[in-house]
Amino acid sequence: MITFHNVKKTFDDGTEAIKGIDLHIDEGKLVALIGPSGCGKTTTMKMINKLIQPTSGKITIEGKDIAHKKDVELRRNIGYVIQRIGLFPHMTIEENVGLIPKLKGRKKEEYKKKVDELLTLVGLEPSVFRKRYPLELSGGQQQRVGVVRALAGEPPIILMDEPFSALDPISREQLQNELKDLQKTIRKTIVFVTHDMDEALKVADEIVVMKDGRIEQIATPKELIENPANEFVRSFIGEERIQSNLNLASPEFKKITSIMEPAKVDSDLNLPSVNAESTLKETALLMLTQNVNQMLVEKDGKIIGMIQKNELLSALAGLGKGA
Ligand SMILES: Nc1ncnc2c1ncn2[C@@H]1O[C@H](COP(=O)(O)OP(=O)(O)OP(=O)(O)O)[C@@H](O)[C@H]1O
Ligand SMILES: [Mg+2]
Numbered sequence: 001m002i003t004f005h006n007v008k009k010t011f012d013d014g015t016e017a018i019k020g021i022d023l024h025i026d027e028g029k030l031v032a033l034i035g036p037s038g039c040g041k042t043t044t045m046k047m048i049n050k051l052i053q054p055t056s057g058k059i060t061i062e063g064k065d066i067a068h069k070k071d072v073e074l075r076r077n078i079g080y081v082i083q084r085i086g087l088f089p090h091m092t093i094e095e096n097v098g099l100i101p102k103l104k105g106r107k108k109e110e111y112k113k114k115v116d117e118l119l120t121l122v123g124l125e126p127s128v129f130r131k132r133y134p135l136e137l138s139g140g141q142q143q144r145v146g147v148v149r150a151l152a153g154e155p156p157i158i159l160m161d162e163p164f165s166a167l168d169p170i171s172r173e174q175l176q177n178e179l180k181d182l183q184k185t186i187r188k189t190i191v192f193v194t195h196d197m198d199e200a201l202k203v204a205d206e207i208v209v210m211k212d213g214r215i216e217q218i219a220t221p222k223e224l225i226e227n228p229a230n231e232f233v234r235s236f237i238g239e240e241r242i243q244s245n246l247n248l249a250s251p252e253f254k255k256i257t258s259i260m261e262p263a264k265v266d267s268d269l270n271l272p273s274v275n276a277e278s279t280l281k282e283t284a285l286l287m288l289t290q291n292v293n294q295m296l297v298e299k300d301g302k303i304i305g306m307i308q309k310n311e312l313l314s315a316l317a318g319l320g321k322g323a
Pocket of ligand 2: 041042043
C-alpha cells in the first residue's frame with residue numbers, strides 16, 4: 001500500500017531528520033512508529049501526506065509516486081489525527097466530522113447516517129453530541145471525535161500522531177481497545193505514532209522502531225519482544241517487558257472473555273462495562289477503581305457478557321476456569 005524507497009529528509013537548517021528509510025506498509029495493517037523524541041516519527045508520517053517533502057528517494061501509494069499527486073486530493077484520501085486534536089472550534093461536532101465528506105461532494109443525507117454510526121461506535125451518543133461545540137466536550141471525548149473525523153471521509157489510509165497521549169490511563173485504554181475493534185471491522189491502513197511501547201505492543205500489527213533518522217527494526221509485537229534486533233531495541237522495549245513476556249501465558253494477560261458468563265436478558269444495564277479486548281488484570285483494576293462486584297462485557301457497542309468479581313479473582317490467582 002505505502003512504500004518508502006530510500007527516503008531521506010534534511011531540513012533547510014541542515015538537520016538530517018531522516019537518514020534513509022525503506023519501509024513497506026501493507027494494506028489493512030496498523031503499523032506503529034516508535035522511537036525516542038526527535039528520531040523522525042512525525043517527519044516520516046508527514047511525508048506520507050506531503051506536509052513535508054523528502055529531500056531524496058520516493059514514496060509510493062499503490063505503486064504510484066505521491067510526488068505526482070495533487071496535495072489536496074492526496075489529503076482527502078488520507079485521514080489525519082494529531083495530538084492536539086485539531087477540531088474546528090466554531091463548528092459543531094456534526095460539522096467537524098462531516099467536513100471531508102462534504103468537501104468530497106457527498107450529500108448530507110448520505111453522510112449524516114455514517115457520522116451517527118461512527119459517533120456511536122466510539123461511545124458518543126449522536127443525539128447528545130451532534131450539536132455540541134468542541135469546547136463543550138472533555139479532552140477524551142474530543143479525541144474520540146478527532147478519530148471519528150479522520151474516519152468519516154472513508155479514507156483508505158489514516159495517519160495518527162500520538163492520538164491518545166493527552167488522555168488519562170483509563171480513557172486511553174478504552175480508546176486503544178476501540179481502535180483495535182474498529183480496525184477489525186473497517187480494515188484501513190493505519191500509521192500510528194507513539195512514544196509508548198505498551199500502546200504499540202497492544203494496538204499494532206507491526207512495529208517500526210526508529211532511532212536517529214533510521215529504522216532499527218520492523219517486526220510484529222511478538223517477534224519484537226522475542227527477538228529484539230540489537231541492544232538499542234532491547235533497551236527501548238525494556239528488560240521488564242521482555243521478562244514479563246516469558247510469563248505472557250500467566251492468567252493476568254488472558255482476555256476477559258475467557259471467564260465471562262453470557263449476559264442474562266435481565267442484566268442490570270447500569271453496571272459499568274469493560275471492552276471484550278481487555279485482559280483480566282485491566283478488568284480487575286477497573287473493578288477496584290469503580291468499586292463494583294459485577295461488570296458487563298461490551299463488544300462493538302453490544303453487551304455480550306457479564307463478569308463476577310469472585311470469578312475474576314480466582315482466575316487471577318490461577319484457580320478458576322480462566323487459569
Ligand atoms: N521544520 C524543521 N526544521 C528543522 N528541523 C526540524 C524541523 N522539523 C523537525 N525537525 C527536526 O527533525 C528531527 C525529527 O523530528 P520529528 O518531529 O520527526 O521527531 P519525532 O520522532 O516525531 O519526535 P517526538 O517524539 O518528540 O514528536 C528533530 O531533530 C527535529 O528537531
Ligand atoms: Mg512527533
